[in-house]
Amino acid sequence: MRITKNGWVHRLLRSLSEQAANAENASRLYKFALEDANEGVVIADAEGRILTANETYASYIGQTVSSMSGRHVTEIIDNTRLHIVAKTGRAEFGDLQLINGHWMIASRIPIVSDGEVVAVVGKIMFDDIDRLFAMNEKYKEINKYLHSDMRDKKTSPTRAKYSFSHIVGKSSALEEVKLTAARAAKSGSTILIGGESGTGKELFAHAIHRESVRFYGPFIAVNCASIPEQLFESELFGYKEGSFTGASRQGKKGKFALADKGTIFLDEIGELPLHLQAKLLRVLQEKEIEPVGSIKPEPVDVRIIAATNRNLQELVEEGKFRRDLFYRLHVIVLNVPPLRERREDVPLLIRELLVQLQNELGTEPVTVTPEAEALLMAYDWPGNVRELRNVLERALFVRLGDAIEAGDLSPEVLAGVGVGSRSSKEVSQAVSEAPRHSWKSAMEFHERQLLRQALAEAGGDKQKAAKQLGMSKSAFYDKLDKYGDTL
Template sequence: MLVSDIMTQPAITIRSSTTLREAVQICRRHQIYSLPVTDEQGVILGIFTKSHLVDIIEKDLDLDLPVDRIMHRNVVTVGPHTPVEEAYRIALRHGVSKLPIVDEQNRVIGIVTGNDALQALEKSTRQSLFYYKQELTRTRDYQYTFDHLIGRGERIKWLKREAQVAARTNSTILISGESGTGKELLAHAIHYASPRRNAPFIKVNCAAVPEHLLESELFGYEEGSFTGAKKGGKLGKFELADGGTIFLDEIGDMQLAMQAKLLRVLQEREIEKIGRAKAIKVDVRVIAATNKDLEQMVKEKKFREDLYYRLNVINLHMPPLRDRREDIPLLIEYFIKTLNQELGRKIKGISPEAEQLLVNYDWPGNVRELRNALERAMALTMHDVLEVEDFKGFPGLEGPGPRAEERVAVGTLAEAVAQAEKEAIKNALSYTNYNKVAAARVLGIHRSLLYRKLKQLGLDY
């Protein structure tokens, strides 16, 4: 907040030729005890204060004297773009109750009192506390850790190791993966494993906020900066996240114009609040997430290349559930436990047939869809163990059926094995950004064997 936001204008001033009698009358009429003294152009020359009123009485001064005979010539002033907090400190330091506000030509354009500044600071502090409490209350219930990233397969183990290392840094992170895979959970876990764990974690869904509101949502605005602006202005998400982490979900839906402004924040570590001339420094760790192919969007000129590289310092990929079926039984066990608490049920578990049904399904909605299916079944079942019939009516789960990879033309066993190996290797390479050493580790084989398999299967990477 700047002094221009709270200053009184036009300022009541007097000329250097104004007599003491006239100055006293003006003070009495307006019930003020401090008057800036200016020349004919409004340029400040001095100040007439309460001490001069006392001198007039005690020293019986000639009331026809001009004020320039007794005024203070060393005047403490501030500019219109001075932050209110700084103006308040200046007033305290110099022991003055009012500060004239002057433009670049030293002309008086307003007045700010120490009391006005203090009230504005108190209001701003209350507003900040309200927003912080609101955001912290919202996130306190979702303090996910890496323990909430359920899985025992190599993919999840590898992802956890990479994420735990990344958490110790301040580098920007880009999390990619299909909808429902748990990108937000991973972002939470990274934050709460980082040195910023005790500071705010602020989430912004870039796809959910209308384009014309996203700038004010991210950067905030000053009071009166546009029609409909809240009295007192609004703190942006970057200010709320100062010292902590901001999670920009669905970053691929951000428009190009907004991408340019975000790029500046990442480069300069400062934001430009709407309606404020001076930039605000912020200390924020950025984690972005997307379910889109940003590299392809860069090629199609739909996503800025420079922003992509700023975001993609550390890339973490959340694999789809169909590529980690070995984790589905663990997820089922975890969700039954948590949903029992939420739904007030006492479901003991799931039958082997029903579990196999869920393992075989492709889960296009990933972990989110699995949880939804279990919640529906648990809410409606009449049993204490989930059965196949409890999942009837759920799209894709009408009954046992072959997995996607099993729905292929019949061929020789060797052909089937080769095709399965080929798909596993391609997926591992894609997951590790084509790092062969890392891919071999994910596959659980020595890298020399991976090289042989690549050659045998005709894979050129």
């Protein structure tokens, strides 16, 4: 969070930038800044040793000006970053800093002469209350995330939980991806997993790790879309003691360090900010990370598996994803097929998901009627396996009998297969004539029902009927040719 950069700090910075080479002028300006400011001001040298401060600053941190002089900033200032700014040469404005139990607004400005940092000016204030409250809300949001992250670490193992046996399905589309993934697991190459949300990309990442030579190492999963942008760098690469406001005195290991000798899974990699993409590229190229506040890189031995539901090639063309990083990730590529492209797996998934739900929810075993299963196979599943699980969970609670019937399915499913406007009783009746001796015949029966209904509602207009069903014109005509006179 940043505040508007105005007032004496910028007069000082501008003047020092113009006159810092003149020691006499710099000294005069230091004195002016200390006497003129009604906020706390401290000045340290390039090594982080305090040169001077005003009484306001000293009182804020519970010191006297004389007791501060000559001491390193980390000895007496809570969560200071003055020494970091002295090394990086990058000014920081409007940070929240916790000092002696009070939140204050801190700014840090390096003084540069002949291209080198010769000193750093720090300022703390407590007068912009409205903005302070706004920043405090942001702090609470970040703090909430950090605490939930700690709870996750206490309860979540760093081992892969799933194997290839947990990826349910016998379709040729899925089997091909599983075979490629199993082969890729034996290599140490970077893997990029593509696929729509809910297709099971994380299952593949777990399974690949379990089949790899790194199986005994940690498996660390990171959802790039769930981390607040302010915490991205420290979460991924860690931080050193006192590297930013609120930082732990012991520092903290980042996800990459935690994954050392193992695998890190970066889900939703397309959400990674551009400046962190450069750091990720460095990990891939140099096998090293640089924690926040560190002055030297640290080696790391980690395999990267990334996943995305976005088209990274398009993001590259839009300037939202680094081209060099894209090619580094694009080594072994797996594309997990959506559920609508492997409908024959739906019955197997239904059985597996019902067993999982019954164990989790404590419900008695139930079955699914052929009519309901035919509808589930006909639906396009935009949310894929995750949506199928949610639909089954809902059906478990709304059913009245020992089996899930067509009328127990969610309105989204019923609308998606063209029977959404009917009552539950009418839905069940509409599909009750479906042949029960095979899933294929049940599917064909229901397809004919949908085609008849769409043509009737479109007044025989085939193009309109195809559009109503969300089908391409060619696919619609293929279906008409398939069923011919039986429609």
